[in-house]
Amino acid sequence: MGAGPRRRPIGEFAFAVVCALLGVGVIVGAGAIRVPPGSASVLGPRVFPYFVGVLLLVASVAVIVAIATGHRGEPDDGEDVDPDAKTDWRAVALLVACFASQLVLIEFVGWPIAIAVVFAGAALTLGAKRWWLAVLIGLALGLVTQLVFGAWLGLSLPAGPLLDWIPIFHG
Numbered sequence: 001m002g003a004g005p006r007r008r009p010i011g012e013f014a015f016a017v018v019c020a021l022l023g024v025g026v027i028v029g030a031g032a033i034r035v036p037p038g039s040a041s042v043l044g045p046r047v048f049p050y051f052v053g054v055l056l057l058v059a060s061v062a063v064i065v066a067i068a069t070g071h072r073g074e075p076d077d078g079e080d081v082d083p084d085a086k087t088d089w090r091a092v093a094l095l096v097a098c099f100a101s102q103l104v105l106i107e108f109v110g111w112p113i114a115i116a117v118v119f120a121g122a123a124l125t126l127g128a129k130r131w132w133l134a135v136l137i138g139l140a141l142g143l144v145t146q147l148v149f150g151a152w153l154g155l156s157l158p159a160g161p162l163l164d165w166i167p168i169f170h171g
Contacts, residue, residue, distance in 0.1 A: 009067050016063040023056030094125040110160015111150065112142030 119138030
């Protein structure tokens, strides 16, 4: 521990409690997953969410116990971070807008294009120099996830009007 005055670990406790609440939420949500009657699968669709929820809950409890017993992390002196730098609220707002655009774009343009917009917007907000490269990488990510999750795994990812006519994007 450092030589400075002891401060109350309110932020650490708050983070651990939020993670525990997320774990409980995942467990409750997993219980709401519909399993078709007479399913041939031994594991089923609830196993992985239950595993993640329990893992979150156990890790959160372990962190709370560690904090309560005085075991706290030390800040890394080697990090290249300016603790006096102000938050760039414009960048935060732009990133929130990029991610919120998913809510609208997925239905109108489909998953691949919506992902391209989110990736390119986030990359440009965070300082990407070549906009066209950010767009191409975002489009590639969107197409790959559409193929893997939408077509090959059969999840419901809308292809959108530009790709809806291509049979491989339908699953």
